[in-house]
Amino acid sequence: MQALVGFVTDEGLVPGDRLPTERVLAERLKVSRTTVREALTRWQELGLVERRQGSGTYLKAAVTRNMLHMPLTLASGNDFNSLMHTLEIRRGLEAEAAALSAERVSDADIAMIEQKLIRMEEAFHERHGMSADEDWDFHLAVFRASGNPLFEQIIAAMYEMFHRFWEHPLGVRDFGHASFPYHRTLFNAIAARDPVAARAEALKLIATVEDDLKRGAANLKKQTQKNRVHN
Amino acid sequence: MQALVGFVTDEGLVPGDRLPTERVLAERLKVSRTTVREALTRWQELGLVERRQGSGTYLKAAVTRNMLHMPLTLASGNDFNSLMHTLEIRRGLEAEAAALSAERVSDADIAMIEQKLIRMEEAFHERHGMSADEDWDFHLAVFRASGNPLFEQIIAAMYEMFHRFWEHPLGVRDFGHASFPYHRTLFNAIAARDPVAARAEALKLIATVEDDLKRGAANLKKQTQKNRVHN
DNA sequence: TTCTTTCAATTGGTTGGACCATTGTGCCAA
DNA sequence: TTGGCACAATGGTCCAACCAATTGAAAGAA
Missing domain, CATH: 1.10.10.10 (Winged helix-like DNA-binding domain superfamily/Winged helix DNA-binding domain)
Known part of the structure; x- marks a missing residue:
């Protein structure tokens, strides 16, 4: 072995x-x-x-000694509960990462994060909606500024679970729309090197995604009931 | 298959x-x-x-069809920085898990956690020090009460990283000793279904481990300097 | 020449059987 | 009752052979 x-x-x-x-x-x-x-x-x-x-x-991947294996298993990853579980992980980790980044961010990091933020905002206005790639790039830059590579890798797995099967999770068309303004407030907190504010903004951001998800679950329920009436 | x-x-x-x-x-x-x-x-x-x-x-875990597997392998070393990184993950996740557990814990969960706590305390007094197994069992019970299996899976990997090579990390003999009292305060907060207090106690617990780790790093540094003098 | 077909070698997948190392258990003697 | 010992059960390793999918070269047709 x-x-x-x-x-x-x-x-x-x-x-x-x-x-x-x-x-x-x-x-x-x-x-x-x-x-x-x-x-x-x-x-x-x-x-x-x-x-x-x-x-x-x-x-498929680099092999070294001292690798840390972390098999993640979600029971039937396509229901509301499983998505909610990934969000709970994100809430814990993104808040922590944001706070750490605010403490440790370098000037170069700030410039990088701002660049990703601007690109995301441009994409948002062009398409009138969140763009998954640019959004992810922004968050990635934040994680990198934390100086802890584990954040990036673990949350990347959560993102993938989230976006694996659904372009529009649970039928919510403007998914993530509400999170838009908090990207800039998060950036501002990090640029100001204010860990408390950064954590707060990260939590607000995740909260909007949770709301979207709950909204989607409610829609789904309604539709199911409608179908029941029709049948 | x-x-x-x-x-x-x-x-x-x-x-x-x-x-x-x-x-x-x-x-x-x-x-x-x-x-x-x-x-x-x-x-x-x-x-x-x-x-x-x-x-x-x-x-070890429920097996169903439609399981979503996401194996994650991280390149990680056994040095101070890597351990510190795992602790930062733990801080984010354990705080979140503790808060969620306080919200969702059932009476049966409370009984289970208390049982694990008592066993840990007994082991502590017998051996005059933390017992890794009983400690882990306690935390595991807390994670399970959160209702989110991902917590257990991720933090299990962090624990393994921690205990992989060192019985006494970095030469600190009474590693984890200081964390002992916070196990009971954490339990009390969860049993009282107080998420804010639970999060606070979990953070205190992790903070003591961080201190131990920093102390170990300082020791190591000292020893290295001593060896230099001797050579 | 160039394209298609065919087929044999290569490679991973499966099988059955044998033996080793560790663990748990029950028996027996002290 | 207790301690130790022998034995059976179980996972771990190994071997030799064959099956099934893929590849690529050789053969043949256009």
Whole structure:
């Protein structure tokens, strides 16, 4: 198991590279092919490698020692409760990240965040609605300013869960619209290096998203009732 | 693979239950034991089951169809900064989880948390120091009361990071000692269903751990300087 | 030449069987 | 009652063989 990590790092393999075949790997590491397969299965489940029958095994992410594995599992991720759960995580983490960023932000960070903010605002006015990409870029810049890479990676997973299946979660067309003004107030708090205000603004921002979500759930309920009447 | 999900759900197994042995499972599902093992290995890596040699395989989380898996692997070191980063995540999440638990906790949850608390306190007085297992059990009960399984999954990874290499992190012998009293105050706040107080107590608890960590870093620095003098 | 078809080699997937290492349990003696 | 020991149950590792999908080169047709 650890031997495999050593092999990959020693060999200097980078994402995209093709690993040796299981048979070769087994011989080189002096273990049975079964054991190699168990290890590769685990890596596959962790998203580290991709296996294609008849083709080979390909590295999907950098492999190092001291990796921290965090398998996240949502029961049937497409209902209101699961989305709400991801939001609760975001609330805890985004507030903390905003406060830390306000404490640690550098001048270069401020410039970067403001640039992302302006791009987001432009996109908003062009399309008359939130743009997921620009919005995410802005938040990303905030997380990066916190100096803690874990925020970015964990919340990225939450975002992906959120946006994986729904362009318009639960049928709310202007989803995220209400959060728009709080992006600038959040930026102002961070630029002023005011952790308390930054946390407060981040919480307000998340609260608007929660409201949207609840609104969506209410709509869904109404529709269900309508359908019941029609049937 | 999917057959295993079907089996577990059909059999009505709940977390904590012991699965049939691999050999029995293989026979029932009409596949080889190797295949069962591959599937179980994947589940293990996803945190769904725990396997104990000589004992059996135990269900750790509810298994349903339509589960959404999002494995997250973070590159992380064992240095002071990495530990500090995990603590920042914990601060954000534990505070949020404590507040949510205070809002949603059921009477049964309160009883469960109190039981874990008492066990932890007993262990503390026996060993004159924090016991990692009992401490974790207590926090786990709090997270479960929040009704959001993501808290447990994420913070479990943070804990693992913390306890992976050091029984006594950074040479601090009574690590976590100072956090002891806040476990009971946290419980009291949750039992009183007071989210604001619960959040405050959780923050105090984390703050003591941070202090310990900083103290450890200072010690380490001192020792390094001593060694330099000796050499 | 160039495109399509065919087929054999390569590669991951599955199987059954054997043995090892650890754990839990029940028996037996002190 | 208690302590230790033997044994059975269980997960972990290994092997050798075969199955199934993919790939790419060789063969053949246009």
